[in-house]
Amino acid sequence: MLRALAIWIVPVTCLQGANPVSYAREVLPLLSDKCFLCHGPDANTREADLRIDVREAAIEAGVIVPGDPKKSSLIHRIHATDPDDIMPPPESHLKLSAADKKLLETWISEGAKYERHWAFVAPPEQVKVPMPKMKDWALNPIDHFVLAKLEKEGLKPTPEASRERWLRRVTFDLSGLPPSQQEIDNFLADESPQAHEKVVDHLLASTRFGERMAVPWLDVARYADSFGFQADVDMHAWPYRDWVIEAFNNNKPFDEFIIEQLAGDLLPKATRNQRLATAFNRIHRKTNEGGSVPEEFRQEGISDRVNTVGTAFLALTMDCARCHDHKYDPIKTEEFYSMGAFFNSIDEFGILKGGQTRGTVLPQPALMLPTPEQEAKLTELAKQVEDAEVALTQHIKSSEHAFQQWLDASKRDMPTADRVGAFSFEQDPNALTNAVDAKQNAHLGGNQLKPGKFGQGILADGDSLTRLPDFGIKHADQPVSFSLWIKPATRYPRAVVFANSSSFDRPFSGYETLLEEGRVTWSLVREFPGNAISITTFEEIPAKEWTHITVTSDGSREAAGLAIYINGQQAETRVVVDNLTRDYNIGSGLRFCGRGRDFGIAGGMIDEVVIHRRAITTLEARALHANQPLAKIEATSGQMREYYFSAVDAVARKLSKALDDARAAYRQVENQVREIVTMVESKEPVPHYVLERGDYTQRGKQVQRITPDWLPPFPEGEPRNRLGFARWLVMADHPLTARVSINRIWQEIFGTGIVETSDNFGLQGAQPSHPDLLDWLARDFISSGWDQKRAIKQMVLSATYRQDSAVSPELRERDPQNALLARGPARRLTAEQLRDSALDHAGLLADTVGGPPVKPYQAPGSMWKVLNNFLPDYKRDLGEGLYRRSMYTFWRRTTTPPNMMIFDTTTRDVCSTRRQTTNTPLQPLVLLNDPQYVEAARKLGERILREGGGTDQQRARWAYREVAGKQPSTKHLEILVALIREQREVFMSDASDPEALLKVGDSAADASIDPVELASHAALAQALLNLDANIMLR
C-alpha cells in the first residue's frame, strides 16, 4: 500500500486551482452515483456500517480526514489495486475515472466541506442577473444568464433565425399547430417592434394553447380513458381532461392548479369544478381482474398517488423508498408511507367492479356531473319527493280518527299487504313453490331439503345458491322487507344469507344480508364503502339454533330507513356507512345461502322466507316470528297504528305509492347523470402503515401525515390533510415545486429542461445546465403569482429562443444536446402535432374543444377485440370524430393507438414528464400508409390544386410553403416540380390506380378535379408531410 501511495499522491499545491471544488455540484453527484448504494442513506444495505453521505460519520470512521487526503482511507481505497480493497468493488461494475479520483482528493485537501444537495435548498430570495460583456444581444433576463454562460465557455450565440422559422417554432410550441400562410404573410408584413409580441399574445389567447399545454400535463397525470388492467374498463374521466385544458386557457395560477388537483374537495365552499380537479389522484390504473386481492390493489393505488405527486411536483423518485430507504436521496421508507397517509383517506375499494356488468359502476366515491338541464330537472323532482313525504306525514297526523275507528271495529281487516313471496320449502326441490304467486318459484340450486324450522328447510353447503326471482326489486328507493328463519352452523366470520348483486366478484353492487361473527348486517350498496347504506346489529344470533330475522328498507336511501328485527323485536344497530348517493346495480336474481366467490352459510339452514315490497312493521315482524296470523298478536296501540298506516289506510297507501313514484322519477333522471372518480376525504383519517418490503400483508409501524423532515416544515396553522400538503408544496420557500414546475415549462419550450431529468431532481438527477437561471425563473414565477402565460411569453420572446437552430459541426460536436443554448431549439414534432398538423394542412381538422374521446381510423390489427376479448370492438367514428385533435383519441391503456405510440407517446400507465424522440422505420410506414395521413395528403392535394395557382411551379411553391412554413429554394422547387411530373406519369400508367387512392378515408374527393392530377398532388403532399422540414421543428 505504501508503494502505491508514493505513486499517486500529487503535491497538494498543484491541486489548488482558482475555484474551490463544489461539493454540491461536483462531489455529491459522484459520491451518490458511485458510493451511496452501499454507504448511503439506506441502513439496510449499508456495508461495513459505514456511511459517507454524512460528514461526521465519514470523519469518525477515518474515511475522510479533512485537509489530508493521504490519511483519508477513502483515497487509499479508490486507488487500491487489490480487488479486495478497491472501491467501488469490481462486482459493482462501477468505476471512477482518473479525473473523478483527482476531484475527490482536491475536495478533501480543501477541507472536505459538505453541503446540502442543491435542489433541497430553497433558491435565494434575490437572484442576481449577470451582466454579460456583449451588450446588444440580450432581450430579457433569461438571455443575460444564457449569454454570461456562453461567454464563460468562450462561445457566441447563433444569429437569429429567420422570421418564418421563429413563427413556425412559436406557433407549434404554443398551439401544437403550424402557422397558416396568411399568418406568415401577416407576420412578415408587420414591421412594428411589437410584431413578435403580437403573435405570442394571439397564440396565448387561443383555445389551442390550452389543448397544447394540456398534453404534457396529461402525461404527468397519467390521464387515460380506461383503467388499464385486464378487461381495461372505460374510465369516463374526460371531464378532468377538459378541466386541464380550461385551466391552461384561463391561465389558472399554477399554485391554484396544484392545490385544486390535490385538494379541491377540501377547499372552503368547494365548487364542483374544484372537486372535479381531484380526479388527478383517482385516474391511476385499477384492476377488475377476478380474484384480485382488494387490499393489494388499494395499496397500489395509494403508492401510485405518492409516486405521481412525488414526480409531478417534487421530481423525486418516491417509489424507490417503497420497499427500502432510498439508495441515494434522503427519503426514508417511513416518509414514503407518511406521504401516503395524506392520500389514503378515502372510502374506496381496492378493485373495480368486474364481471359481465363491469363498467356500470365507476369506483366510488365519484362526483356527479349533471348537465344544467339535468340539474334543473333533479331540483324539481327532489322537491316533488319532499312534497310527497310531507303529504304522507301530514295525512297520518291528521287521520288519528280513522285509525281509532279501525281499531275499535269489531271485525278488523288485517291484510298481509304487499307480500310477494312466501316459501316454506316443502315441495318438489326442483320447483319450490311460492305460496303468493306460483309462477314466481324458487330453485334449490344444489342445496338440500332437510327438516327445518317448520317441515322442510334448506340445508346450505356454503357454495351452492338457492335461486329466487327478483320480485321487481331493482332499485334502492323501493321499500322492501325480507324475513326468514336461520340456523347458522357456526359463528361465521362472514357469510352471505341472501343477496341480489351484480358482478361475480367484489366489489358487489346490490342489496345483501350477511352474518358477520353472529351479527346481522343489512346493506344497500352501490359500491362499498364509498357509496352504500349499511347497518349491523350489536346482538349476535346464536349458532346451531333457529333465529327469526326480518330486514326492512323504507326506500329513503338513508341508513335511518333500514331496520333489522331479531325474533320479532327491532334490534339495536350501528350504522356502518351512510353515504348512498345513487342507485345500486342488481344482478340477475335473488340468491340465498351464499354468493358466487363469497362465503356462504356452509352447513347452516334457512326456512320460511317471506318477502314484502314494503317496509313491514313491528307487528308484522312479530307475527312472522310467531308464525301466527296478525290478528292473533297482542300488540301495543303504537304497533297497531304503525301497521294501520303502512298496510291498511287507503289514503296513506296511496300517498306512499305517490312517494315511491316520485322517488322513481328522480332516480330515472339521476341514472342518466355522468359521474367521475374524484377524491372525497373520509370522515376520519384511515390508518396507514409502513409496509415491510412494500408487501401489503406485512404491516409495520403506523405512520402519521408528515412531510419529509429534510424539506421545509409543514406550514403552521394548515390542516394535516391534502389541503395542508398542497399548501406546503406551494410555499414560497419550498425548494422544489416552483423549480420543478418552471423547469417542465422550459422543457416544453426549449425541448430539454434546464435540469434534463425533469422527473428527478434528486442526487442522481442531472445537474442544472444554468443553475442561477433556474433559480431566477423559479423566483420570478412565484413573484408573478405563478403566471404560466407570462413565463412562457418571456421564454419565447427571448433572444435565446430566437436563435437559429442550424449549427456548425464544431458546435454540435462540442454541445450535442444544446445544453449551453448557443443555438435555438430543434425537436421532432410529437405524435399529436404530426397528426394534427397534417389534418390542419388538409383542411380537415375539427375545432371542437373537449368532450368525450373519439375513435379515429385505426390499423386493423390494433382493434381492441383482437388481443382482448373482454373489450368491445373498436368501432371507429364517422364524421368529426375522425378529424379531432389527437389528444381526444380514445386512450385505451392496454391497446394504445399504434400510430401514436410509434411516435413516442407514453402509455399513460404511470406518471411521465418526458417523452423520447426516436427515429425508427415504423415511422415512415405510419406517415406514408396510415389512412389518416393518406386521406390528409389527398385533401391537401386538393387544396394545392385549388389554392396553389395554375402551374406546377406555382403549386409546388405554395405547397412547400404551406407545410414547411417558408419559401422553397430553387433546388427544392426543381425537385418538387419533377416529383409532380413523375407522379403524374406514374398515375397515368396501369400500375397505379388514382381513383383507388382517392377512396382512402371517408371524405369524398373533389369530383371536379381530374383523378390523375389529384393523385399526383396527393403524392406531392405526402412527400411534403414526410420532409424533415415538416417533421422537425427547427
Place this chain on the structure above:
Amino acid sequence: MFEITRRHFLSKLSTGIGGAALASLLPQRMLGSTGEQADMERLIAHHAPKAKRIIYLFMSGGPAQQDLFDYKPKLNELNGQELPDDVRNGQRLTGMSGNQSSLPLAGSQFEFKQHGESGAWVSELLPHTAGVVDELCFIKSMWTEAINHDPAMTFFQTGSQIAGRPSMGSWVTYGLGSMNENLPSFVVLATKKPTDQPLYARLWGNGFLDSRYQGVRFSAGDDPVFYLTNPDGVCRSGRRALLDKLSDLNRLDFQNELDPEIESRVAQYEMAFRMQTSIPEVTDLSTESESVKEMYGPDVNKPGTFAANCLLARRLAENGVRFIQLYHPGWDQHGNAPAGLKRQTKETDQGCAALIKDLKQRGMLEDTLVVWGGEFGRTSYSQGKLTKTSYGRDHHPRCFTAWMAGAGVKAGHTYGQTDDYGYNILGPDAAPIFKPSKDGDTAGTVHVHDLHATILHQLGIDHTRLTYTFQGRRYRLTDVHGHVVKDLLA
C-alpha cells in the same frame, strides 16, 4: 461529409450495426451522462453466447402442471380429499376460490407415461411433445410472486409487476442490437383466437428504453405489420420514385441544417421500404415444403394459428430476427379443466414439437433458445365442484413447469421437483419449500428472475451488467435479483 456523432451512431443500431460492433466503434469521448450513454459500456456480449436468438412460446393463462408434465400419482389417489392445511401452509388464494367452503384435491384425469431415453413423464394430452422430450430441459420448480394474470404476465415479460418497465425482448435488442437490415429485431406473434386472456401492448413495450426496441407485432392477415402496405392505388415503383425525391429533398435540408438526424431518417425510410418486401416474404408460408408443413400439422395452413406462428417463428429466426415472442392464450382452466386442456393442447402440441424438430433438422437448435411456459401454475385442488368428470383449477404461483430447449441447455433433463400434491417445490432434501427466496439462494427453485438471468446468460449477457439508467437508477431486467441456474446448462 460530416463528423459522425454519437447520436447518429446509436441510430444505426436499428439499421444493421449490432450493439457489440457499435460499442467497439464508439469513441470513448462520446459517452456522456444520459441513460443510454452512461450504460453503453455495459452493452454487448459479456461472454461467448450460446444462443444467437430466442423463440419464447408464452402460454398465457397458466397451464396446469399436474395435467401436462408434473406427474402426481399420489394426488390421483387423494382425489376428493381436502387440501391439508400443512400443505397449503398459509398460501394466499385468489378471491375466486379462496372463499370456497371446501378445497378438494383434484387428481389429473389424464394418463402419464415416460418417454424417450430421458424417461420424462408426459401426459397423454401432449403426444407430439412426448416425441421430442430428449431435446427438452424441464423446470418443474418455477415460481412467481403474482397471483393474478395481469400482474403475473407483466412480471414475466418485464421483470416487474409494475407497468412501464421494458419487456425482455426490448432488453435483449437494446443489449445486442440487430442482426439484419430489413426486419425488426423483436417480433411478436399472438395466436388469433377469441379468448378471455387479454394481451397488452405493454408486454412487448419498450418501457423507458428507446422505442426502437419495442416489439413489432406481426398479425395474421393482409397487413402483417401496422401500415406496412402501400395505400390502395399506389404501386411500388411510384412509391420508390416518391422516396427518391423525398431523400433528395431531405439531403438538401441536411446541407443547411447539418443535423445527422436527417441522414438517419433517410436510412429509416429505406429500411421501411425494404420491410415492405421482406415482411410479406418472410410471412408467406406457401414456399415451405409439404413435408415441413405436415410436420406442423393441418393448422399450419390457417394464418394466425399457433402452428402457423411456430413455422413463421422458424422463418423469422432464419432471417435474423433476434427475439421472437409467441403468445398462445386460453390456459386459464378455472372450470372444466379437462375439456379446456384438451382444446389447448390440441392447438399447441404439434406446433411446439415441430418447431423443435424443424430447428434441429436445420442445425439451428444449437444456437436458438426455445422457451415454453406460462405466467403461473394451477392449483391441485378444484376450484368449484369436483365431479367424476370435471374439475377446475385456480391460479397457483408457488410451483409450475416450464421447459427450455436448444442453445446450450441440457437436453433430456429435468430440474426441480414438487411435493406429492404438486403444490409446493421440494428442496434437495425433499422437504417442501414454503417461502423460497427470490435472491437465488434457495436450491432447487427457479424464480422468474432466475429464468430471465439464465436466458440472458445464454444470449451472452451478464444480467447484472445489462443496465439502463432511468430517473437516476440503473435498472435491470432482473431488478436486483436473479441468478443463472447453471444446472440447466450443458
